[in-house]
Amino acid sequence: MNELRELYQEVILDHGRNPRNFRRIEDADGEARGDNPLCGDRVHVYVKLDGAGGLGDVAFQGRGCAITTASASIMTELLKGRGEAEARRLFDLFHAVCTDEAFDPLDVPEEFEEELDRLLVMAGVRQFPMRVKCATLPWHTFAAALDGKATATTE
Amino acid sequence: MSPDSTPTLRPNYDVLAIREDFPILAREVFGKPLVYLDTGASAQKPRQVIRAMTQVMEETYSNVHRGVHFLSQACTDQFEAARETVARFIGAREADEVVWTRGATEAINLVAAAWGRANVGPGDRIVISTLEHHSNIVPWQLLRDGTGAELAVIPVDDAGEVDLDAYAALLADGRAKLVSVTHVSNSIGTVLPIAEMARMAHEKGALFMVDGCQAAPHMAVDVQALDVDFYCFSGHKTYGPTGIGALWGRKELLDAMPPYQGGGEMIAHVTFEKSTFKAAPHKFEAGTPAIVEAVGLGAALDYIEAIGRDAILAHETEVAEYARERLAAVPGVSVIGHARERGAIVSFTMDQAHPHDIGTIVDRAGVAVRAGHHCAFPVMERFDVGATARASFGLYNMKSEVDRLVEALDEVAEIFGR
Ligand SMILES: Cc1ncc(COP(=O)(O)O)c(C=O)c1O
Numbered sequence: 075m076n077e078l079r080e081l082y083q084e085v086i087l088d089h090g091r092n093p094r095n096f097r098r099i100e101d102a103d104g105e106a107r108g109d110n111p112l113c114g115d116r117v118h119v120y121v122k123l124d125g126a127g128g129l130g131d132v133a134f135q136g137r138g139c140a141i142t143t144a145s146a147s148i149m150t151e152l153l154k155g156r157g158e159a160e161a162r163r164l165f166d167l168f169h170a171v172c173t174d175e176a177f178d179p180l181d182v183p184e185e186f187e188e189e190l191d192r193l194l195v196m197a198g199v200r201q202f203p204m205r206v207k208c209a210t211l212p213w214h215t216f217a218a219a220l221d222g223k224a225t226a227t228t229e
Numbered sequence: 230m231s232p233d234s235t236p237t238l239r240p241n242y243d244v245l246a247i248r249e250d251f252p253i254l255a256r257e258v259f260g261k262p263l264v265y266l267d268t269g270a271s272a273q274k275p276r277q278v279i280r281a282m283t284q285v286m287e288e289t290y291s292n293v294h295r296g297v298h299f300l301s302q303a304c305t306d307q308f309e310a311a312r313e314t315v316a317r318f319i320g321a322r323e324a325d326e327v328v329w330t331r332g333a334t335e336a337i338n339l340v341a342a343a344w345g346r347a348n349v350g351p352g353d354r355i356v357i358s359t360l361e362h363h364s365n366i367v368p369w370q371l372l373r374d375g376t377g378a379e380l381a382v383i384p385v386d387d388a389g390e391v392d393l394d395a396y397a398a399l400l401a402d403g404r405a406k407l408v409s410v411t412h413v414s415n416s417i418g419t420v421l422p423i424a425e426m427a428r429m430a431h432e433k434g435a436l437f438m439v440d441g442c443q444a445a446p447h448m449a450v451d452v453q454a455l456d457v458d459f460y461c462f463s464g465h466k467t468y469g470p471t472g473i474g475a476l477w478g479r480k481e482l483l484d485a486m487p488p489y490q491g492g493g494e495m496i497a498h499v500t501f502e503k504s505t506f507k508a509a510p511h512k513f514e515a516g517t518p519a520i521v522e523a524v525g526l527g528a529a530l531d532y533i534e535a536i537g538r539d540a541i542l543a544h545e546t547e548v549a550e551y552a553r554e555r556l557a558a559v560p561g562v563s564v565i566g567h568a569r570e571r572g573a574i575v576s577f578t579m580d581q582a583h584p585h586d587i588g589t590i591v592d593r594a595g596v597a598v599r600a601g602h603h604c605a606f607p608v609m610e611r612f613d614v615g616a617t618a619r620a621s622f623g624l625y626n627m628k629s630e631v632d633r634l635v636e637a638l639d640e641v642a643e644i645f646g647r
Binding site: 077078079081082087112113114115116137138139140141202204205208 | 582583584585586589590593600601602606609615616640644645
């Protein structure tokens, strides 16, 4: 049961129940839809640029499990106000947290030390390989929105 | 229900003995005895099937219909005997009406491609229902897109039953060429009134095809009594191996259809100018077939028949109805689909938790359920759920396993709230 408790931490349950930035951005500069064909979960991610190479606003909508919803919610909080390049590096780091068995929090670059705690809440999915895609779907969708692609999938 | 018709007293149905036949049921998952409630996705295999397949490979294996040597004859005999077993199992008039396929998906694609290309044109209509698995939707969309035909869908009511008035309306103008529906819904368990629907289709000149995936393993099927035109099912859902399934079609329909794929095994004669084809069913079986798997499927059907499909149906119904009752009593749980006639499938959602999270949590308690859309997006949409958790039962399941599921849901409530 420990692994379950680690997966469903209070922070995740809270974001799952009360997702932040759960809305559409009408004048988004980028938006994409992400599908997880395995379970039918779907997220829409909206990105608004601030005109100075940064992310002015990031929001999402969709229907998904607690992991997908919480991951999307935490992602929007982490991304707002960041530079594009920095956002992509954060995605790489998040990906490592979710998938890399050898991931060592001590190796985290200095620039993201402050974000580490909020990334690590998702580390529990590593023990649930079938659920990794739930955690990464919002981020893939965000990357697709940045790249001007309309859709992303976990496949 | 009168006391003597209650199905609880069935001394002949020895579920513990049956479970002994399935080696995998003895294993543990995360330190707990496995509770396998995902038979709708694929059934576990009894020793009898494993042994039959091993026997072929160890003793009689060779290619079929090819050689003059001893093994080729022995193996062909077994392979064709399995076809006869399928024919008996579904009440076909003769074994030549049974075409081996990789499964139900290939069977439906075969009819859509071979029968469809020869018989469907612009303005014609193919009718399916809201309850279909994607494999009984997409092949017809491909046919529609290739021919200019129309694809129409019979709606279902809130209980999950097909709307027969709407169905009659789709047949009324006589443009429907073929109706293809599932016998039992894989997502919410509805049993469709196949005999009645087939009669309605025939009255208006349409053929009738049935996707029997979720019916063949659970109830007696008689294609002649149902008076349908095509019927198909998958081996792996009937306690047999993967990679094999069967399409049954009326002889005269199969004879009139062009081939599906070309290759060896299906030809009578080949020159570069022209090839002639064998008669059905071989016309539809290009290439070396799944020989070992066909024999395995034959063994699986023999196994089912030895227990008896009426006994299986009574047992599974009892377990599934118990599951409906117990699940409905769990706070926050809604059972989706309340058709009067229903199979051994119970789909549910829980207010507090997404089906995917339910699936993960009960898995850690050793309970395997399916969580997702069950390859039936339109059903999810109809009932306005993104996904459901689904417990589907087989001939080896027990009420005590339902109890284990319900206990595991308590852990879901523990995490997500009550
Ligand atoms: C009702 C129904 N039809 C068709 C299929 C497809 O079967 P297969 O994948 O074995 O071809 C399934 C299996 O999930 C099913 O439940």
